[in-house]
Amino acid sequence: MSAGIPARPEPYVMREATEKDRLPIEVMLRKRSAWATARNLPASATVPFVLEMIGRTTPDGARLMVLTEDAHLLGCVVVTRRAPVTDGWSGPEMAEPALYLTAACTRHDTPDPRGRLSSLMTLWTRDHAARLGLPQLRCSVRAPQVADLLVASGWKKLREGENAVLTPVSLLWLTAQSQPGLHRFIADADTAAPEDGLHNADHLVP
Template sequence: MRPPFQARLIDETSRSAARDLVRSRVRWLSRHALTGATALNPLLAALTPEGDSRVVGFFEGTELIGCLTADPAPAAWDHQAVPGPALTVTAACGTPGRGDVARLMTLWARRRAHRAGLPWVRCRIETAGPDTEAGTALVRHLITPCRWNVVTSVPTDTDGRLALMRIHAAPLDGLDAYLHDTVPHPPRNHPA
């Protein structure tokens, strides 16, 4: 039996759906008076024809339910908060109202980091400044059902705050029954 979910690189046939998903999320944030949409700008940029070809899409059947980018080059803040190599999730977006998408993306990232020989997955979320409400809600969601940890909070250049978060990489061998992953595997000890 085929797993209910699939992870694969966004290609030309799914790029438009991915852009629509991110725009839908931006509208949802605006409709709920949340300002977290600015965090999705890197993902929108990656989904342009000239953008990053490493955007990973998450599908339930044929429906796109989420997408993310993971950066192989760690930013300076990462060295302070999570020493050593790690897979850095730079932007992620799920279907509004579906909390299970964040968990699915977390599981995928943990296994991807493990397969690359990396000990951690990390991300940063703005929790003060223009994205306060959306960022704080996302941090709570990542801590409770997804089991991320807040390492520290640091100031931004624009008088905001960033929550620096991490979660251990893990083999998650049973994930194949739940998620069919066709994203090419990185070599070991090389950021994904």
């Protein structure tokens, strides 16, 4: 998946969200939700849940990660070892070890014809899961169009199901895998130099 991503002198950064990220994250999520709604697609993340996760690590290790470039927000995702009970996973499935991705979102107004941002976050989470000793990534997707794009990029469909509010979902998985050359594209959250907060969110607002 990394073949189409050119190396950059200054890598992207994938790191844990901080309080300084709150405004840019909220703006991105609300604009993405409006964009999806205008196209009859389900919103990719719930704003209150994601904002509540800023700066937090739950007892099961869930935390909100952000992808940035030159201190500008490009995307976010919550990673957790415990399957969200609302996402449609069965009891036996939730008992299996995996890294679950939820509330994933990328900026819709950034030119990204080949899904570069989603690919970068997938590469990082595959590597992160492997370093944690977990065999799989998993996610629950409501929009069939998004599920089809993920399957086309390498994700596998476990099954179709329903989430807690009986909305149809596609339950997807991907094998965790170490990415030895990943540091050429993404500075790891644990080794990246701290950024002086994200730039002002004005550039995200119409």
